[in-house]
């Protein structure tokens with residue numbers, strides 16, 4: 001349903017904010033754009049929606065070419081909705097009117113029912129009679145999403161949709177919204193800084209850096225085989241060793257110009273481990289501790305069920321790893 005070919009855009013001549021990006025998305029798929037700050041995620045969404053005019057490339061939505069501002073005065077397409085980071089709510093009308101702004105007034109009972117439905121998904125039933133200036137950032141964010149889904153878009157673009165929500169609401173809204181999108185076959189592209197949003201709630205992840213696509217695949221494949229250390233770093237702490245250094249910990253030197261990457265959960269700290277290290281820190285992560293230790297002059301992160309004291313001698317093995325450039 002969405003086919004983006006070789007999209008490029010630059011704010012200034014010197015550097016492209018988005019460079020030769022191609023995306024294919026089916027009608028019930030969710031794509032997460034993941035990348036460091038300034039990697040081009042918001043710019044890409046603005047290009048797709050039509051807020052910015054691409055320097056190059058083409059965006060086909062159900063085989064129809066989506067137009068940028070050079071060819072269309074008001075951005076957007078009736079079947080595409082975009083929730084930007086500024087939420088864009090109308091200030092002088094109620095939240096209920098905001099959500100229903102694009103719904104027809106011909107059937108007011110249906111309109112009321114639909115507003116109630118989307119308000120429930122976003123947990124904003126109690127806010128309907130208020131005005132946007134009376135709401136917190138997180139409440140405005142949920143209203144903006146409710147407004148975007150009210151008229152059954154076929155493609156939803158969400159820029160950091162959960163950024164203003166506390167941990168509890170984040171989990172609840174993320175679950176309810178994603179269930180809704182799947183049930184109604186709404187394609188979605190969202191940006192996030194949180195690896196778990198990308199891993200658990202998308203069908204595809206597109207990794208961006210400096211406007212370029214670094215990797216595009218399923219969450220499982222990207223996590224298991226990150227293209228490079230940058231991709232691995234987006235999932236949290238990780239261990240990286242040169243081929244030479246990796247050989248000191250039992251890893252054959254198969255690729256001399258590559259690096260070995262291993263996630264903390266792949267370093268097993270246990271009495272039978274073949275290699276020795278010394279604990280530097282134990283940090284409580286909730287379910288377990290993240291242990292930082294040093295071995296043969298290298299820092300490692302590992303996970304362990306118990307608190308280990310600074311200076312404690314431990315044994316460990318690298319149980320899983322992958323080679324990256």
Ligand SMILES: Nc1ncnc2c1ncn2[C@@H]1O[C@H](COP(=O)(O)OP(=O)(O)OP(=O)(O)O)[C@@H](O)[C@H]1O
Pocket residue numbers: 011012017035036037038039040041042043044
């Ligand atoms: N209006 C603008 N004028 C000039 N440069 C801009 C503008 N907006 C973004 N940029 C630049 O374009 C690049 C991509 O920015 P963009 O906002 O798309 O990144 P992002 O990945 O969404 O970042 P974040 O995660 O911080 O929101 C950055 O180098 C940024 O400085």
